[in-house]
Amino acid sequence: xxxxxxxxxxxxxxxxxxALNTLANHGYLPRNGKHITVPMILKAVTDGFNxxxxxxxxxxxxxxxxxxxxxxxxxxxxxxxxxxxxxDASLSRQDFALGxxxxxxxxxxxxxxxxxxxxxxxxxxxxxxxxxxxxxxxLANTPNVTNSPKSLGIRGTESAFYLSAMGDPITGVAPKKxxxxxxxxxxxxFAEGWERSKTQTTLETVGRxxxxxxxxxxxxxxxPCEPHVLGP
Ligand code: HEM
Ligand code: MG
Numbered sequence: 001x002x003x004x005x006x007x008x009x010x011x012x013x014x015x016x017x018x019a020l021n022t023l024a025n026h027g028y029l030p031r032n033g034k035h036i037t038v039p040m041i042l043k044a045v046t047d048g049f050n051x052x053x054x055x056x057x058x059x060x061x062x063x064x065x066x067x068x069x070x071x072x073x074x075x076x077x078x079x080x081x082x083x084x085x086x087x088d089a090s091l092s093r094q095d096f097a098l099g100x101x102x103x104x105x106x107x108x109x110x111x112x113x114x115x116x117x118x119x120x121x122x123x124x125x126x127x128x129x130x131x132x133x134x135x136x137x138x139l140a141n142t143p144n145v146t147n148s149p150k151s152l153g154i155r156g157t158e159s160a161f162y163l164s165a166m167g168d169p170i171t172g173v174a175p176k177k178x179x180x181x182x183x184x185x186x187x188x189x190f191a192e193g194w195e196r197s198k199t200q201t202t203l204e205t206v207g208r209x210x211x212x213x214x215x216x217x218x219x220x221x222x223x224p225c226e227p228h229v230l231g232p
Contacts, residue, residue, distance in 0.1 A: 003026045003027050005025050005026055005187045005188065006031065011032065013032070013033035014102075015033070015079040015102070016080050016090070016102050017079060018104070018182055018183050019161065022182060023044045026188055028043075028044040033077070036074050036076065041057075042057055048188070049165045049201065051165070051200070051202075052202045056157075056202070056207075060085070067232065069232050080101055084229045085154060087154055088142055088151065089137070090134070091112050091131075091158070091159070091162075092112070092183050093108060094108060095138050095142040104184065111134055112179075112183070113180060115127070115130045120175060121173050121174060122176055123172055123174075124212045127162075127163060128212075128214075128216025128217040129217070132219055135147060146227060147219075148225065148226045149221045150226045152214065152219055152221050156210035156211075157206060159210070161201075161206070162182065163209060164201040164205065164206065164209065166178040166182050166189075167179070167197075168197065169201040177192055
């Protein structure tokens with residue numbers, strides 16, 4: 001089957017983004033992770049997750065392209081470029097200054113995996129608490145940590161993204177089982193009962209959820225200015 005999950009091969013490249021990696025592992029993006037255009041990303045996020053190709057996705061995809069030294073395509077591993085989209089206090093990757101900001105890290109993911117105890121779903125309250133805990137860890141332990149208005153905005157968007165992609169883009173409730181497979185295996189959990197949301201994820205739904213998440217997290221920037229990284 002064309003969109004079956006297949007683990008990446010040794011020569012395939014992947015990103016710090018669990019969603020783009022999942023899309024590549026299912027063949028919605030090239031399985032080698034290379035020579036990817038903005039329109040290819042827009043089609044893949046719609047086909048795979050029912051994310052609308054609106055101003056939010058177009059902007060993120062164009063920012064992603066800036067990480068590449070090629071004018072029209074990117075390789076997924078280009079996206080590890082620190083402080084373009086990639087930031088500290090990630091949910092599942094180590095901070096840049098500590099070593100590996102690209103690959104999934106189960107130790108980092110423990111904070112999210114252990115959140116919302118006693119129930120089988122994550123929600124905006126638990127996701128906000130996870131954001132806060134991850135930032136506190138980075139502020140305490142990472143040299144040259146970035147926590148700017150931009151990185152905070154991106155972090156809120158990404159937490160809205162996993163709740164929307166694996167759960168409900170309106171309520172922000174997502175089954176733990178699906179979210180954990182998405183991060184750990186970079187796989188669409190069809191076999192476990194997940195299906196692509198019938199509700200489209202848009203600039204408006206993400207804006208609403210990320211606003212709630214940032215409030216719940218109580219996170220604030222600890223530096224006023226952005227490190228301006230616009231290319232490799
Ligand atoms: C990180 C989801 C689209 C680039 C993330 C994270 C999530 C996520 C949940 C946080 C990972 C973590 O903190 O450990 C999604 C979803 C998407 C999507 C559901 C659409 C369906 C994109 C696009 C790009 C992108 C279009 C750029 C072309 C990145 C990058 C990171 C990231 C560079 C690393 C940020 C970091 O944690 O340091 N994404 N993403 N994503 N995403 Fe995506
Ligand atoms: Mg990161």
